[in-house]
Amino acid sequence: MKALVFGAAGGVGRELCRLLIEQGHTVKKITRNELDSTAQDLEAHTSALIVTGNPDWIFNCVGVLGTNQDSYRAVFDANFGTNWAIVRHYTQHLDSKVQIVLMGSTTHNQPRKNLMLYAASKSALHNLWQSTEDMFANTDINIGLVHPPRINTAMINGRPGASLEPSYVAQVMIDLTNTMKSRTLLELGT
Secondary structure, three states: EEEEEEEOOOOHHHHHHHHHHHHOEEEEOHHHHHHHHOOOHHHHHHHHHHHOOOEEEEEEOOOOOOOOOOOOOHHHHHHHHHHHHHHHHHHHOOEEEEEEEOOHHHOOOOOOOHHHHHHHHHHHHHHHHHHHHHHHHOOOEEEEEEEOOEEHHHOOOOOOOOEEEEHHHHHHHHHHHHHHEEEEEEEEOO
């Protein structure tokens, strides 16, 4: 299979790439920095990456933690914007056959007071995923959303409570591509 991995430079994305390559898949790695450099036209750039890569699977692990003091735009562009760009591409290509797995967070329904922007961006992602049901009904476009709790990555910067290892979450995301139908949600526990 050909996989396109957004957010491939660290954490879960890096582990996804490693596991996919070990399993014999072809992987195109896209880092968040590659997307940031084209933020003025994120949708067009993302669409071009999808067309060029012609993937069977798309994984999006792009994200920033984002505190209440951060820029709304920086947090939402990372945590929601790339996901929107992927979904938007496929609303214009309904004849495609692809498995898409997006990275959410349990904060979508369990917000933390100092992470309001992060929680709001993950709630927006959850709502976007829910809205795809009618849009992609009767197509070969399947979308999965994984909501893990804290993952032991550099993104949490040593905050207490990290519970899952990136390799575990990455394998769950890969496994999901083999089992999902239409719209699938996974809420991961600790």
